[in-house]
Amino acid sequence: MASTPSPSSYIATGGAFERDASYVSDRITKDARRPEHGPVDGDLWPVEPGRYRLIAAAACPWANRTLIVRKLLGLEDVISVGMPGPVHDSRSWSFHLDPDGRDPVLGIERLQDAYFRRFPGYPRGITVPAVVEESTGLLVTNDFPWITHDLFHEWQEFHRPDAPDLWPAELRAEMDEVMERIYTEVNNGVYRCGFAGTQEAYDAAYDRLFTALDWLEERLTDRRYLMGERITEADVRLFTTLARFDAVYHGHFKCNRQKLTEMPVLWAYARDLFQTPGFGETIDFDQIKAHYYVVHSDINPSGIVPKGPDPEAWLTQHGRG
Known part of the structure; x- marks a missing residue:
């Protein structure tokens, strides 16, 4: 950024x-x-x-x-x-x-x-x-x-002795493909919506983003993490966009077909990661909102920072274990 x-x-x-x-x-x-x-x-x-x-x-x-x-x-x-x-x-x-x-x-x-x-x-x-x-x-x-x-x-x-294998060699080729799609369609996709300069560009960006989110919702239906039963770099890369989705991207970037909390599989997956040591403690919702809503003055000229959503929702049971 x-x-x-x-x-x-x-x-x-x-x-x-x-x-x-x-x-x-x-x-x-x-x-x-x-x-x-x-x-x-x-x-x-x-x-x-x-x-x-x-x-x-x-x-x-x-x-x-x-x-x-x-x-x-x-x-x-x-x-x-x-x-x-x-x-x-x-x-x-x-x-x-x-x-x-x-x-x-x-x-x-x-x-x-x-x-x-x-x-x-x-x-x-x-x-x-x-x-x-x-x-x-x-x-x-x-x-x-x-x-x-x-x-x-x-x-x-x-590395610490029990550090996770974030790049399993046997999954590298598939993981590269998954991460590329996450980057182009989701990580960058929300920005493509938020910074679109025409209605046509926004509409195309919006459709691409939610096509990818639907793909992820389906992919994660029968597996705990993106590459199976263990956390990889792919999960890290997706998580940071999901963590900002309802607080920023849904409203500020007009990614508003659904909130993350209305996508049941992705919402449970995101909470699972948030509650995993190493993830949630790096998230500061106040700083996240302050950055987007204040710095992007073209999008939010008033500089008003929203109070919600309630971050306590991230600590509710996710049922992914």
Whole structure:
């Protein structure tokens, strides 16, 4: 999620939303080796406990993934975390919730400082999640799909003993297909609805989103998790969008055919994950709502933040065990 100038800046020709998917594609790998999967266009950095700081705003679904995976794998004492507040301006995410408005480790007021230290005048969005080298304050990477991938594959020496296998080798091919559809149709699909610039673009985006949600509702009818009976990276990637659905996307982004609470299988699945250690404690509904309803002033010019829905509903029995 970029440090947003305004939603209108994301609207492409024809009124359809297009995400700028160009990221700093450096990777952190064991012994700075060339990875088997993913981009290697940038530099390679070595896995080293205590060297890096993950900057991940609680409001952002893309950053939320990294917070969940870090907890699931037990990397809290290996990679530190800094958390910008939910409300930012056109320049950058800022650390306005920290004492003196600065990240206590990096000493910076804005994430922009780490980007500019590495790339003076960096021209793209200042996005989270981002990994910053603590000693130099340099941005390492903001390539969010590969940050969580590498936390699993490259940092295994430092995982807790009972860490889940988030990328089962025997399921990799199918999981890649499932995650691609989740990304294009759901994770990005809600934004395609919310930032549509024409009725035609919105209608098409709306239909695509709910076609995918119907597919997920059916897929999860006879399996506990997306890939079977154990949690994988695919579940992490879907969960962060579902967690924001009723609080933000249903109303603010006009994804209003149904609420999540009206999709019985997906709602039970989402509560199952929320109540699983590593998931629910990363969700801050107040920050989530503050971000979307305040920062997206083109969509919500009043800046009024809704009080509901009641987060206690996430703690009700889900029956998925």
